[in-house]
Amino acid sequence: MNLETKLPSVGETIFTTMSALAAEKQAINLSQGFPDYRGPEKLLQALGEAVVAGNNQYAPLAGVPKLVEQIALKVKSYYGRDLDVANEITVTPGATEAIYSAVSATVRAGDEVIVFDPAYDSYQPAIELNGGIPVHIQLLPPTFEVDWEQVRDAITPRTRMIIINTPHNPTGTVWKASDLDALADVVRDTDILIISDEVYEHLVYDGQIHQSLNRHPELAARAFIVSSFGKTYHVTGWRTGYCVAPAALTKELRKVHQYVTFTSHTPIQHALASYMTEEPDYPRTLPAFFMQKRDRLANGLKDSGFKLLDSNGTYFQLVDYTAISDLPDDHFVLKLVDEIGVAAIPLSPFYANGQQTGCIRLCFAKADETIDKAAERLCKI
Structure with missing residues (x-):
């Protein structure tokens, strides 16, 4: 059967790809945006x-x-x-x-x-x-x-x-x-x-x-x-x-x-x-709850080679990695998984033209121990 796709530019989402890779490599998953703790x-x-x-x-x-x-x-x-x-x-x-x-x-x-x-x-x-x-x-x-x-x-x-x-x-x-x-x-x-x-x-x-x-x-x-x-x-x-x-x-x-x-x-x-x-x-409690997690991640990365961009909302933190590597972001996230066991999301898939910014996305909607362990590993790259 000759089936012409209606979405020729669409494949597996980067979230699916990186979460699957994190599971395969038993890496800490800071890629896909979901908590690793219970709801209320x-x-x-x-x-x-x-x-x-x-x-x-x-x-x-x-x-x-x-x-x-x-x-x-x-x-x-x-x-x-x-x-x-x-x-x-x-x-x-x-x-x-x-x-x-x-x-x-x-x-x-x-x-x-x-x-x-x-x-x-x-x-x-x-x-x-x-x-x-x-x-x-x-x-x-x-x-x-x-x-x-x-x-x-x-x-x-x-x-x-x-x-x-x-x-x-x-x-x-x-x-x-x-x-x-x-x-x-x-x-x-x-x-x-x-x-x-x-x-x-x-x-x-x-x-x-x-x-x-x-x-x-x-x-x-x-x-x-x-x-x-x-x-x-x-x-x-x-x-x-x-x-x-x-x-x-x-x-x-x-x-x-x-x-x-x-x-x-x-x-x-x-x-x-x-x-x-x-x-x-309940929603009024969330800013303080997530600011603590954002700041915990930032403190854990203060001695790393990453430069943190301002995160004023969501539960995501962009980090600039250009002082560490000149790899494209989709290659750099693979390096993180392979070498230190942390999964992140490259920014380029969010741009229609694949724009390279030297930034990757980390999710801080995680338990404190997950954040600490991930930050410790990220400081080693």
Whole structure:
């Protein structure tokens, strides 16, 4: 059979590759972004209770009502936005599905979608599968700041969407209120839509504030805002997130969502709703929790040859390795696994053109002993 691929540039994700290599080599895995510690015990217990209670059949398409209500309360509490519970919130099996459904619902053949590189690797395939054309704007070290004049220059009559991500994976940068205002200036008086990937919304450090599009009514009126329970509650394998969008956009997203997955894991939704009801302020504990881990890793690497870039959000730390090696980043991470038994992620796969920056990404969502052991090994390279 002669099968022509629809995604000729797509292979195995770098996360799958490096995690598999870490397992094979029994290396410390600082590559893929998942914790090696347990989520909140009350939440884990709530899941078991939800299963035993019989919450094991299909949930409503938009989500279990009591979870949707908790999402609305959370958005109001954290960002001051009132939501129409029935028509502006959709629970999805992971943020990636929400992003895919939003793109599929609104991007047509020939539409252009602006993406900021380095970018999470699901954006471009979603665009291309729907006939869209990714338009890549590069963000470069050390600050990875957006050049808004460059964004203006990239806008054409075919621009349908802009995808943003703050706090930003893989760089750990966080947008300022001025960035949201600049984005609003760019899209004002256009029909351009926005996907705002905010899965690390509660992981913002050093006194900064997460500038959610939920805070910005002008942008929120044209945006799909995507969040992740897995990142917030340390349960990435639960694959549960949600999308907040105006009713007209939500209606279109649900048309796709119902035929991609239809609904999300029922007992997990009940468990999340119960925990959010009992512990509504849990996300407010996360900045201090993760700052301690970020700073622990930084302290462990202070005598190494790595230069740490600022990490103001997410649970990722970029390090510049150019004082150690002139290898391309995809070769350097293999060297780390082979020689010292630590797995990291190269930055170049996050760029459409494979841009070499001399940086790699480390995940610090790990137990303290894991961080200490990894740092000790990294100081030996």
